[in-house]
Amino acid sequence: MTKTGFILANLFHKKTRTWLTLLSVVMAFVLFGLLQSLNLVFSASPDFIGATRLVTQSRVSFTQSLPMRMVPEMDAIPGVQRVMYQQWFGAVYRENPQIFAFAVDPERLHEVYPEWVMPEEHWNAFRGTRTGMIAGRLLADQYGWKVGDKIPLQSNIFPQKNGSKDWTFDLVGIYDGKDAQWQQQTAGGMYINHAYFAEATQFGGGNAGIFVLRLEDPDMAESVAMTVDKRYENSADETKTQTEKDFQVGFLKQLGDIGLIVRWILFAVFFTLLLVVGNTMAQSVRERVPQFAVLKTLGFSDNSVLGFVLAETVALCAIGGLLGLSLATLLGAGISKAAGPMMPVAVDGRVWLSGVIAIVVLSLVVGLLPALRARRLKIVDALAGR
């Protein structure tokens, strides 16, 4: 028998209770890993490294459109290869509002997003058909759309000049993603021709929600972003230029202060965990008072007994915590793969480090009081059941 074996044997002296507590710790650390990695995404500073595209939006909010006159001005900024503009259409199909439909210039879309793959004749058809639209493969498959179909859509924002919010488009192409990750993003996406939208809509035709700037050189990302924002500083249309990833994060931030929400959830999870593990350890020590007295009788010092109880708590929190973080790592990789590069929910080294710190702090907080109680036991009183 070793001291480690002795500690583990004592830890599992009430197997069911220990397993249930362990399960709570595992679940808490799965949540911790995922939420902490999300928190890191939301609290990260802007990172321009490796960005091949930038997104420019109104400085106030992306819901406020920018005028189209900016397009040639941005095209002319050194380092910008091509600018694409897109307007959120607010499409609803068969009461499904989860369709990401944008009014775009087909030519510019093709140049700025080479990740969308479609036969050239379909691109040509999109360029040449005023009422044309293209849809992502997975979206088309979901509704059984085929090239040549007429697709009736409603816009929950833009009425046509005749006042109707019903629009009809000709499906002229179905695009795929260049790889599996991009292919997944074809599930909710479609594009309509901006020229037709601008001509038919009752308002907003001369505007675009965002501009996407394809860069000549990723190393110029930061300087291009600064140049663009500087150019429109103190104008009626101040801009905010950032990477696609930061734009995506900003989009989600519109829902609320995600970081604060995450921190409160984590606080609630750990407070509950503190009570659960603390209660388990306190109960476990209370049940074993005579056993600790025997250990002391045999010659184990007060500090050794304190060490045994603390080691049990550390073992419980460490086994549960490390298992939980491992599970979170696997789940995070799965989520990240599904969500694509815009939402990298990666349980990385930073999350693990904060997880290990949380394990240590949790162990000490919940283990110290029961351990001190075991340390303070007087042998004769404990053996006499006092």
Added chain:
Amino acid sequence: MADSLVQIRQLTKHYVRGKQSVEVLHGIDLDIPRGDFVALMGPSGSGKTTLLNLIGGLDTPTAGSVSVDGKRIDQYGGAELARWRAEHVGFVFQFYNLLPVLSAQKNVELPLLLSKMGSAERARRAQVALTLVGLADRAGHKPSELSGGQEQRVAIARALVTDPTLLVCDEPTGDLDRKTADEILGLLQVLNREHGKTIIMVTHDPKAAEYASRTVHLDKGQLVDAAPAH
């Protein structure tokens, strides 16, 4: 006494219970020679267990001295006393006090975790101790799988495994039937006579006391007399 293993002088012990101070032992003088088997008898509350606890270093006196093998253990601090107990005393309790999560073998090995012995040596010594008490074949059994007599044998093996100078037994047969009690007492007698262990045993049972070399009577915290050796 020239070869006294235990020398007790003017030993006094007070306990504070609530707001009251209770004097349990009053100025006891006692010598226990090396190799002796002493039975401590007396009515409930006479201070037998308190005296035993003081000799075994489980408690510290209010006044007076306790020397074991020439060492004033009443002057030791907590950690020093714990170390001394680990090296010099083996304890046997009325209710065995084995750890339920450990097998008999591991219960016996437990005190050896305090030594620098390797795990193989610890296991070997535990096996020898279990053989000595006649339980080598039950080494893998948990306490719940053993009878009361077997549990007490495991407790005796645990007390012996460090080869202590002194064996301290508090009502070791108090929870056993007559036949099993006789077996346990016979075992203690063998350990005393054949292995030279000094044994101090608290008991209420006059039949148990007959196994000892001599009996010391306590009443109201004072020694009454010392019965001759059997």
